[in-house]
Amino acid sequence: MKNKKLNNKKLQLFAAAAAFSLLATQSALAQKKYDTGASDTEIKIGNVEAYSGPASAYGIIGKTEEAYFKMINDNGGVNGRKINFISYDDGYSPPKTVEQIRKLIESDEVLFVFNALGTPTQSAVQKYQNTKKVPQLFVATGASKWNDPKHFPWTMGFQPSYRAEARIFAKYILKEKPNAKIAVFYQNDDFGKDYVTGLKDIFGEKAKELIVAEESYETTEPSIDSHIVKLKGTGADVLVDSTTPKFAAQTIKKMAELEWKPMHLLTDVSISIGAVMKPAGLEASEGILSAGYLKDASDPQWKGDEGMKKFVAFADKYMPGANLSDANLVYGYAAAETMVQVLKQCGDDLTRANVMKQAASLKDFAPDTLLPGIKVNTGPTDFAPIEQLRMMQFKNGKWDFFGDVISAEVGG
Template sequence: MAVVRFQVAAVLAAFALCTAVSSPALAQRKYDTGASDTEIRIGNIMPYSGPASAYAAIGKAEEAYFNKINAEGGINGRKVKFISYDDAYSPPKTVEQARKLVESDGVLLIFGSLGTSTNGAIRKYMNEKKVPQLFVASGASKWNDPKQYPWTMGWQPSYASEAKIYAKYIMKEKPDAKIGVLFQNDDFGKDYLKGLKDGLGARAAMIVLEEGYDTSEPAVDEHVLKLKAAGADVLISITTPKFAAQAIKKAAEINWHPIHILSNVSASVGGVIEPAGFEISQGILSASYTKDGSDPQWNADEGMKKFYNFLAQYDPKANKLDAGVVFGYAAAQTMVKVLHMCGDDLTRDNIMKQAASLKNFEPDTLLPGIKINTAPDNFAPIEQLRMMRFKGRTWELFGDIISSELETLRAGNSK
């Protein structure tokens, strides 16, 4: 009988010890809808069709990157289920897809969805539901508003900051410029246009004509004709890829050769320059924060070696000339970094906490010296850019890295 009591006591003691040891580990595992011991469900909305379908390459690159992560064992042992839907760049459709992702698919968060007006249409919903709307693929300034919208965060530099850089460049290099602006007549174009005017300040009268176009228009040819007729000798294209390529072609067709500045979102060699024509694109200006996948100067770069290996193994059909591929890779890499930082606390609160705690993170495809930093009161991960000029078949960087406040940070490598 004493032996039996001893055995029972030993078993109970062992059980108590196991419970004591395992309880802290179990307690650390916290999940919200969309996360478990084995899976992390991530939602995404992209214009796989419609007027901005050139950006589809971003969603495809992100999916391929998550496939890579899964093949390597996942994130802290959990596989990513990436659910990406098409909204055709239509805000009502974006609302429909966001509700489907949150209420039917049960995603933990929505990551990297593209577009200013489209994301604007779901921002209130995402914040009311307290579901992260993370690393929005749009440079609108409004994504950096943690007080009013604590569940929404951008990723790329703001359009307004980029436009201010161009304003400073024009005032320095061509102080007598007559500026014509071709802009998309929506939140994207208006945000950019405001930044340009703010950058020009008292000299905003340098703008001789603002020509807005709607994404429903088949072409912007008539707008380009009006800008030339207004006497503009500087053309700023605040356009998405399809219309940027059209503007380049039309300007060449009518023998108009202004200083041409492209917004960064349309600076893709594969998505804009190559379709428009290399010969007629020489000398076009833009600004960037990512490396150019088509530029041989990056062939020996360690980060780009990883990127090229990724393409070869996980996304062999991708066009490395397409800036969207480089963008998607870096954005997905940032998302994975945040999820790693979350450890076993995969709650939506913790995801936003970690997203707002990034320090000097450098995705493989960002330009040297450009780093991602966030804070609870700073939801603008990237705030640096470099000017560049198209030459030959690639972009040539020039000048220093400039912060969003137009401060020179340091000289970078240039060819």
């Protein structure tokens, strides 16, 4: 009888252990969820970049992200998985973008596409990626169209939107020059048109009086000199300039030649000292205004800053010889750091749906290279990660911030 009881107890214990083991196995299996592009050892991330063509100044963003992910891999990866970053050149040409994105998704089988560059180029693949349900994550363009979770639940931008930045410019103009004569010079696509819309959001009915000229250019134009001559002829005393780096440098140079000195507000897209101000001439760039959200690695004010120390240590080791005064480096670093945060939050659920869910669940995340007080916040109905800026002016070869951090939320 005693032996029978013991055997029963053993059987019960064995059954309990077996059940526990089965549950543990099921639980482990339940915890690990993968879509195409993810496994126990790897996360495949796709990217397209303008390594050539009219926007090639941005190519360094992709190189920075590649180097950042290499640093992460050298330190054990994310939750034990290495990042396989596959980046192609699309030459800032929409047909080429379509070809490269299809290759990444259908041949390389990436889990998602991260920080792909350009408004016209990314617009060309937005519907395709949303139909395929492949995240188009942290798009490297500030078009306000990327914040539309209702119609495009698989697309999310990264930097503050152009429209929001234009609103801040408009508020600044009204305060400093209420009777301004404003010329708007913009790229003829969603990127440029967002600035025009943002200005008019604030000016309202007064826009007809304030804006004396709206002049657009095409990215295929070799030179925009004739546009600048025409704009000077309007008698405008304020220029709102939403051009990409190559054309921004040409604009600054031509304005100096013509000795045209209006209040010059330049898009955050083209504030790189290395890629725009130096080629245009530091003297010619003196006094230009913009709004920013990133620290400048070449500015001595950040020397003791903890985040900047991390960035400089990274650049020294993984990008030796890189031009730290190029704002595209600190941008690429911030985007890659935010991407890694999303992957950390994903844990072992590396499905495309969970990647989007975690990207839309960022709370007060502060990448190393963002200005103090500016944080990344997202939600299920808020696909605009950064919505704060500070006004700044180019003085003595560097950008000086002034005023408080301004919230650039729509309606704000």
